[in-house]
Amino acid sequence: MKSFEEILELLKSNFSGENDISSSKEGTEDIINVSPSLIKEVSKFLASTEGLEFDSLILLSGVDDENGEKVKQEDESNDITGGTLSVYYHIESVKLVHKLILKVSVERENPVTTSVSSVWGCANWHEREAFDMIGIIFNEHPDLKRILMPYDWEGGYPLRKDYRNPEFYNGMKVPY
Amino acid sequence: MGFLDKEFTQDNIVVTNLEALLNWARLSSIWQTTFGIACCAIEMMATSASHYDFDRFGVIPRPSPRQADVIIISGTVTFKMATRIKRIYEQMPEPKFVISMGSCSNCGGPYWEHGYHVLKGVDRVIPVDVYVPGCPPRPEALLEGLLKLQEKIRNESMIKSA
Numbered sequence: 001m002k003s004f005e006e007i008l009e010l011l012k013s014n015f016s017g018e019n020d021i022s023s024s025k026e027g028t029e030d031i032i033n034v035s036p037s038l039i040k041e042v043s044k045f046l047a048s049t050e051g052l053e054f055d056s057l058i059l060l061s062g063v064d065d066e067n068g069e070k071v072k073q074e075d076e077s078n079d080i081t082g083g084t085l086s087v088y089y090h091i092e093s094v095k096l097v098h099k100l101i102l103k104v105s106v107e108r109e110n111p112v113t114t115s116v117s118s119v120w121g122c123a124n125w126h127e128r129e130a131f132d133m134i135g136i137i138f139n140e141h142p143d144l145k146r147i148l149m150p151y152d153w154e155g156g157y158p159l160r161k162d163y164r165n166p167e168f169y170n171g172m173k174v175p176y
Numbered sequence: 177m178g179f180l181d182k183e184f185t186q187d188n189i190v191v192t193n194l195e196a197l198l199n200w201a202r203l204s205s206i207w208q209t210t211f212g213i214a215c216c217a218i219e220m221m222a223t224s225a226s227h228y229d230f231d232r233f234g235v236i237p238r239p240s241p242r243q244a245d246v247i248i249i250s251g252t253v254t255f256k257m258a259t260r261i262k263r264i265y266e267q268m269p270e271p272k273f274v275i276s277m278g279s280c281s282n283c284g285g286p287y288w289e290h291g292y293h294v295l296k297g298v299d300r301v302i303p304v305d306v307y308v309p310g311c312p313p314r315p316e317a318l319l320e321g322l323l324k325l326q327e328k329i330r331n332e333s334m335i336k337s338a
Contacts, residue, residue: 149293150256158292165292169255176288176296 001098002051004030010052014045024103031088031101036113039089039104040140043119046091046100054100057120058090062130066161068108080162085111085136091120106136115141133159195333202245202271203329205234206322209244209264214251216278216312223315233322241267246325248318249304252280252287253295265302273329275321276304279311286311 002010004023011021015038022033034042046054068083089102106113115138117123127138128147135157138144146153155166155174165174212220224230224237238244241264253261265274276298279285284296298304305328308321 150259153255155292163292170259172255172258172295172300174255174292174296176284 001096003098004100007046007052007098007100008032010049011042011045015042029101031103033103033105036104036106039102040114040116040119042102043089043091043116047119051096053093053095054091056092056094057116057123057126058092058099059088060090060116060123060126060130061088062086062134062136062159063088064134064159064161065105077164078162080108080160083108085134087113087130087136089116111136112139113137114139115144117141133157135160195335198334199330199332203234203326206245206273206325206329207238207243208235209241209247209268210237210239211241211247211264212250213253213257214280216250216280219312219315220248220250220277220318223318228315228319230319230322233319233326235322241265242269244268245271246273246275248275248277249281249298250277250312252285253298253301254293255295256293258295258298258301261298262301271332273305273325274298274302275306275308275318275325277308277310277318277321278313279309282307282309 008021008023011032015021017035017038020035020038021042024031024033046052063086065084065086066080068080070078070080073079084105085108086106087104089104090099091102092099104113111134113136115123115127117127117138118140124142125147127136127141128144130136131138131144132146132148145151149158150169153169155169156163168174222228224235230236235246241247245268247261247265247268249261265272276282280287280294281298284291284294287294288296295301306321306324308317310317313321
């Protein structure tokens with residue numbers, strides 16, 4: 001079992017880039033921020049290094065950070081430009097009984113990161129959901145298509161904070 | 177209507193008119209498509225089970241829409257499902273009926289405002305004969321809905337428009 005600080009030190013010494021690995025505290029949780037280009041390598045490292053052995057991805061969630069510039073529209077809703085979307089990875093080592101939270105932030109205008117489904121198989125559907133709801137694109141994903149919304153949905157990504165319903169979907173009226 | 181109250185002229189002969197007979201036959205064996213969507217489907221299954229006994233009204237689940245008379249839309253209709261529901265409905269032979277069960281399929285229910293994925297009423301894709309309110313409706317309410325549908329069928333006519 002390793003503490004957060006020990007894991008952070010291990011990661012920093014193995015991935016030496018300037019801003020690639022950092023830590024932050026959100027609420028009561030310690031979080032390791034990883035740059036999008038590194039997430040797959042970091043995941044591999046965490047999963048396969050002796051003493052870490054993070055063998056389980058508990059959950060992966062997409063988040064709209066809502067930290068861009070808000071522009072008020074006529075109907076009182078906001079359009080958001082700039083800022084970030086994030087992916088949180090909650091991982092656990094069942095064997096060594098320790099947990100960790102990783103966070104990857106990507107630009108709202110270019111939300112591209114790398115899939116970790118080759119490291120933890122269950123990331124496959126989770127990433128599809130993050131893609132479906134928030135619109136984060138996971139490179140190297142084996143089958144990145146919508147998972148909940150219809151495949152031919154063109155109304156956007158529903159869980160983005162500036163989402164607005166389309167008028168129609170396939171001839172069916174969407175608003176009440 | 178009226179069947180047994182007609183006069184018996186001979187043993188084993190009942191006099192009625194063809195329309196009433198046909199309507200009686202149809203309303204007494206409404207087969208439903210085996211189809212459930214959400215939590216209302218649980219109540220629908222309870223209605224089918226022995227305590228409420230849907231079968232006493234001649235309702236049995238039929239595993240093919242091609243041999244069913246009624247489809248009970250029992251739950252939240254998402255856009256994804258709406259496409260399928262329309263298709264199932266189109267596979268049913270005439271005459272066919274639709275019971276919309278519960279707030280979701282009546283009008284979108286709790287999803288009416290922020291449900292980006294929910295069709296705000298199944299009547300936007302298929303015609304509905306009976307709306308059963310509730311969230312979910314109790315089995316008694318669904319039974320009442322069925323009785324309403326029977327009433328509708330009883331008053332149908334082959335020659336004059338209803």
